[in-house]
Amino acid sequence: MDEAAVLPRQRPAPAVQGGKRRPKREREGAAWVFLSPWVLGAAVLTLLPMAVSLYLSFTDYDLFDPPSWVGLRNYTQMFTEDPRLLRSVLNTLLYVLVAVPLQLALALAVAVALKSMKRGKGFYRSAFYAPSLLGASMSIALVWRALFNDGGTVDNVLGSLGLHTGGWVNRPGWALLSVALLTVWQFGAPMVIFLAGLQQIPKELYEAASVDGAGRWRQFVSITLPMLSPVLFFNLVLQTIQAFQVFTPAFAVSGGRGGPADSTLFYTLYLYDRGFTASHMGYASAMAWVLLIAIAIVTAVLFRTSRSWVFYANEEGR
Amino acid sequence: MRRPITLAAMALALCLALAGCGGGGASTAADSKVTLRFTWWGNADRAARTEKAVAAFERANPGIDIQTSYSTYESYKQKLATQAAGGDVPDLIQLDYRQISQYAGSDVLLDLGTQRKALPTEDMDSGLLKTGQVGGVQYALPMGVGTQALAYDKEAWRKAGLRAPKPGWTWEEWADALRKLKAAGYERPMTDPGSMEDWFEVWLRGQGKRLYGADGQAAFSAADLARFWAFTSKLRKEGLVSRAEDTTQMAGSVEDSPMGRKRAVAEFNWDAPSAGYEAMYGDRLALAPMPAGPDGTPGQYYKPSMLLGIAAGSTHPREAARFLDFLLNSDAAADILGVDRGTPVNGRQRTRVLPKVTGFQQQVAGLQESLEGKLKDPPAAPPRGDNGLQSTFQRDYDQVAFEQASPREVAEDFLTEARTELRP
Numbered sequence: 200m201d202e203a204a205v206l207p208r209q210r211p212a213p214a215v216q217g218g219k220r221r222p223k224r225e226r227e228g229a230a231w232v233f234l235s236p237w238v239l240g241a242a243v244l245t246l247l248p249m250a251v252s253l254y255l256s257f258t259d260y261d262l263f264d265p266p267s268w269v270g271l272r273n274y275t276q277m278f279t280e281d282p283r284l285l286r287s288v289l290n291t292l293l294y295v296l297v298a299v300p301l302q303l304a305l306a307l308a309v310a311v312a313l314k315s316m317k318r319g320k321g322f323y324r325s326a327f328y329a330p331s332l333l334g335a336s337m338s339i340a341l342v343w344r345a346l347f348n349d350g351g352t353v354d355n356v357l358g359s360l361g362l363h364t365g366g367w368v369n370r371p372g373w374a375l376l377s378v379a380l381l382t383v384w385q386f387g388a389p390m391v392i393f394l395a396g397l398q399q400i401p402k403e404l405y406e407a408a409s410v411d412g413a414g415r416w417r418q419f420v421s422i423t424l425p426m427l428s429p430v431l432f433f434n435l436v437l438q439t440i441q442a443f444q445v446f447t448p449a450f451a452v453s454g455g456r457g458g459p460a461d462s463t464l465f466y467t468l469y470l471y472d473r474g475f476t477a478s479h480m481g482y483a484s485a486m487a488w489v490l491l492i493a494i495a496i497v498t499a500v501l502f503r504t505s506r507s508w509v510f511y512a513n514e515e516g517r
Numbered sequence: 518m519r520r521p522i523t524l525a526a527m528a529l530a531l532c533l534a535l536a537g538c539g540g541g542g543a544s545t546a547a548d549s550k551v552t553l554r555f556t557w558w559g560n561a562d563r564a565a566r567t568e569k570a571v572a573a574f575e576r577a578n579p580g581i582d583i584q585t586s587y588s589t590y591e592s593y594k595q596k597l598a599t600q601a602a603g604g605d606v607p608d609l610i611q612l613d614y615r616q617i618s619q620y621a622g623s624d625v626l627l628d629l630g631t632q633r634k635a636l637p638t639e640d641m642d643s644g645l646l647k648t649g650q651v652g653g654v655q656y657a658l659p660m661g662v663g664t665q666a667l668a669y670d671k672e673a674w675r676k677a678g679l680r681a682p683k684p685g686w687t688w689e690e691w692a693d694a695l696r697k698l699k700a701a702g703y704e705r706p707m708t709d710p711g712s713m714e715d716w717f718e719v720w721l722r723g724q725g726k727r728l729y730g731a732d733g734q735a736a737f738s739a740a741d742l743a744r745f746w747a748f749t750s751k752l753r754k755e756g757l758v759s760r761a762e763d764t765t766q767m768a769g770s771v772e773d774s775p776m777g778r779k780r781a782v783a784e785f786n787w788d789a790p791s792a793g794y795e796a797m798y799g800d801r802l803a804l805a806p807m808p809a810g811p812d813g814t815p816g817q818y819y820k821p822s823m824l825l826g827i828a829a830g831s832t833h834p835r836e837a838a839r840f841l842d843f844l845l846n847s848d849a850a851a852d853i854l855g856v857d858r859g860t861p862v863n864g865r866q867r868t869r870v871l872p873k874v875t876g877f878q879q880q881v882a883g884l885q886e887s888l889e890g891k892l893k894d895p896p897a898a899p900p901r902g903d904n905g906l907q908s909t910f911q912r913d914y915d916q917v918a919f920e921q922a923s924p925r926e927v928a929e930d931f932l933t934e935a936r937t938e939l940r941p
Binding site for chain 2: 261262263264348349350365366369370371454455456457458459460461472475476477478480
């Protein structure tokens with residue numbers, strides 16, 4: 200694989216030029232014809248369900264009887280009388296705070312190591328990226344459950360070293376950590392983006408720094424990190440949004456219930472539980488909208504803080 | 518050169534997208550066969566037997582093609598509810614006793630009275646036929662009869678010097694048996710029954726109480742539930758039932774349960790699904806009746822193990838009825854299915870099948886024969902909303918088992934949720 204493949208192509212769009220230009224309206228018509236499959240898809244498969252879900256969030260709907268309007272009751276119930284919802288919010292926050300920084304740190308470390316590699320770079324990059332392709336699947340989550348179970352592989356290996364763990368996924372204090380590890384393990388996607396970002400940093404900066412006698416750590420802190428901060432920010436936003444929506448690993452590891460003892464009951468899992476197990480689709484829809492708004496707020500906060508630490512070389516008048 | 522290729526690619530993508538939309542309908546319209554969809558839940562053994570029965574039916578009815586699919590109970594339940602909401606219910610569906618109230622009350626099921634000619638019910642037990650009726654209308658037919666059971670390893674029982682439990686043995690005698698098993702070297706011999714509402718119901722009925730009243734509300738108190746959980750917690754602390762870490766992993770299949778993982782030598786289960794242990798225990802596997810109340814009042818009961826219904830929206834109700842008739846009334850199907858879905862409801866099939874079963878199915882037949890005439894009437898179909906409570910029960914018990922809250926506190930929580938879920 201070549202570096203350019205992971206970067207957006209920066210070729211200018213072919214401008215329409217030449218002799219006879221068709222009227223603008225007609226060209227737009229052609230554009231819509233070609234766009235129609237995607238526009239239709241977005242409208243029918245995304246916007247329409249979203250509108251329906253917004254409507255359902257103000258109703259009591261059990262999938263069988265027609266929805267009945269209850270106004271804001273679902274929302275007030277969420278904020279005033281649902282202790283398990285609070286539990287799920289705390290679990291999700293804890294998970295985001297553990298998994299995202301660990302994953303990004305690992306991705307950056309591996310990217311820096313790979314960058315300075317002379318041979319076999321392509322092989323290692325693919326090898327580290329592979330878990331990101333597999334990770335979202337149910338089967339990997341099930342393998343994870345088997346690995347970290349009581350009597351599973353991890354337990355056996357540690358046990359042979361005299362550290363009998365008794366399994367992770369079946370104990371309230373450890374289950375969340377095993378799910379977080381599954382996420383950290385999928386550091387391939389942010390790693391590839393970091394790697395691309397690293398290639399963009401001008402070599403002269405490092406050369407100048409070594410002439411000035413800066414060591415590798417100093418170079419990393421004073422050149423790599425600031426120059427990479429836009430990419431770091433991009434990864435941070437992307438991974439945070441993804442982490443808030445984590446579902447499959449927790450579903451598989453806990454058998455769909457968020458157990459043991461609600462310790463892996465993430466927000467999305469509780470949403471699913473309310474909707475499909477308890478048949479409260481209205482309540483689940485309200486939860487989905489609150490999640491959407493919460494993610495929007497977190498993202499806005501991240502953007503706000505970014506002003507103080509993200510450095511865009513072009514703007515700073517180079 | 519670039520542009521024509523891009524345009525061609527886009528045109529191709531458009532064609533594919535359009536073809537994708539139309540593809541499904543075109544191929545089925547082409548052949549004149551009637552296609553019926555049949556979904557159920559179960560394990561691999563049941564799947565093999567069901568496929569065989571389906572194949573026999575298709576041979577006898579070349580004009581009908583039956584497409585089957587199955588999954589575990591939990592996912593089946595969720596998928597079917599979603600299909601019902603979307604108006605896309607398969608022609609033939611298998612239902613649990615717990616689902617009847619909901620599905621019959623929501624116009625999802627066909628009134629089977631309209632297909633009486635193709636689907637005679639004269640040979641079926643009239644008491645059991647009632648389990649498929651709501652408001653006097655027959656919406657589903659029971660496929661078999663099952664009951665709760667203790668599945669255990671005969672070898673362990675023999676080593677502990679225990680005799681096979683008889684109908685009427687009490688919960689205290691059961692606990693004493695566990696103590697003997699532990700003394701014989703079987704650490705935590707039994708799966709903790711505290712996480713399953715099914716076993717709580719048996720315990721409750723043994724005391725002359727019941728889960729739901731005629732008004733569809735919970736008919737037991739928080740004190741009742743707290744006593745049951747205190748009992749199981751005492752056994753857990755004595756080292757007689759499975760650890761919380763093992764109990765919490767149960768997800769409705771034998772493979773996830775302590776006995777299925779060889780961490781225990783005894784476990785409560787329903788009789789027919791206990792076939793799942795056979796692969797691990799072979800002919801050491803035995804079934805015994807459930808423990809009874811202190812005065813010998815039986816808590817277990819005969820329940821329709823599952824019911825079959827036809828979707829109200831099915832375009833081929835007559836063919837679907839013929840298939841149901843084949844499954845429930847024909848000798849050919851009875852011979853193939855045996856007691857896999859419980860003992861047959863059709864009296865003629867019952868007398869035909871019971872003496873002929875082999876292997877583990879003999880245990881099921883033997884258990885049911887030993888309980889014949891001894892059990893009380895089954896409870897009425899559970900109210901709507903009970904479906905989700907089963908999961909709540911198991912989740913709440915985690916709090917008890919991991920000792921995060923006292924049985925009393927958790928029992929109060931459970932009843933609070935039950936009251937909201939069961940609101941009419």
